[in-house]
Amino acid sequence: DGGITQSPKYLFRKEGQNVTLSCEQNLNHDAMYWYRQDPGQGLRLIYYSQIVNDFQKGDIAEGYSVSREKKESFPLTVTSAQKNPTAFYLCASSTGDGGELFFGEGSRLTVL
Amino acid sequence: RKEVEQDPGPFNVPEGATVAFNCTYSNSASQSFFWYRQDCRKEPKLLMSVYSSGNEDGRFTAQLNRASQYISLLIRDSKLSDSATYLCVVKNAGNNRKLIWGLGTSLAVNP
Numbered sequence: 069d070g071g072i073t074q075s076p077k078y079l080f081r082k083e084g085q086n087v088t089l090s091c092e093q094n095l096n097h098d099a100m101y102w103y104r105q106d107p108g109q110g111l112r113l114i115y116y117s118q119i120v121n122d123f124q125k126g127d128i129a130e131g132y133s134v135s136r137e138k139k140e141s142f143p144l145t146v147t148s149a150q151k152n153p154t155a156f157y158l159c160a161s162s163t164g165d166g167g168e169l170f171f172g173e174g175s176r177l178t179v180l
Numbered sequence: 181r182k183e184v185e186q187d188p189g190p191f192n193v194p195e196g197a198t199v200a201f202n203c204t205y206s207n208s209a210s211q212s213f214f215w216y217r218q219d220c221r222k223e224p225k226l227l228m229s230v231y232s233s234g235n236e237d238g239r240f241t242a243q244l245n246r247a248s249q250y251i252s253l254l255i256r257d258s259k260l261s262d263s264a265t266y267l268c269v270v271k272n273a274g275n276n277r278k279l280i281w282g283l284g285t286s287l288a289v290n291p
Contacts, residue, residue, distance in 0.1 A: 108283070109283065110184070110267075110280075110281040110282055110283045110284070111224070111267075111281040112281075113278070113279075156221075158223055158224075168214075168226045168229075169224075169226070169279070171223035171224055171225070172223060173222070173223055174222070174223050
């Protein structure tokens with residue numbers, strides 16, 4: 069079945085460590101996105117990519133990095149520079165018109 | 181003023197009830213509107229797009245009022261499985277990739 073796979077589902081890390089969250093899609097979508105969701109806040113866009121080897125910062129890119137070397141893959145690295153990394157991270161993809169987003173099941177990161 | 185505002189609820193309704201949610205948006209140039217559903221600790225999923233003429237999908241009806249800048253979602257004959265958070269999403273003109281997400285309205289359907 070086509071879809072988006074995020075891993076790991078749960079992750080615990082010590083403060084100061086970099087963490088990479090995986091996102092893979094087999095929907096043949098051009099666009100991919102990373103969002104962060106915190107309690108009491110709406111989804112906030114971290115980074116997005118419309119095409120391979122290209123990506124743009126979203127609203128809260130500081131402390132994060134991404135790469136888009138393959139159409140299917142859009143990993144997110146949460147660096148030690150991110151002040152409040154504990155959150156629910158959601159990866160999504162869409163066709164070129166940016167309409168419906170298809171989300172992965174999310175990754176819950178807890179920094180201790 | 182937030183770009184997209186929703187009543188957070190929670191809305192507690194009995195099974196079979198009709199419930200309506202509203203969502204207001206601040207940018208009059210907004211071009212596309214959506215309702216997503218998010219179950220507790222899960223990912224959002226598209227419930228329906230909202231068209232200018234209004235649209236219906238089974239028990240769900242979405243409407244758009246551009247003059248007053250709000251969209252609505254009506255759920256008829258509520259089921260226990262409708263319990264979730266409903267997210268209003270607006271896409272602004274001029275930036276095809278930016279969606280503005282509301283905080284969501286929580287619905288609990290009780291037996």
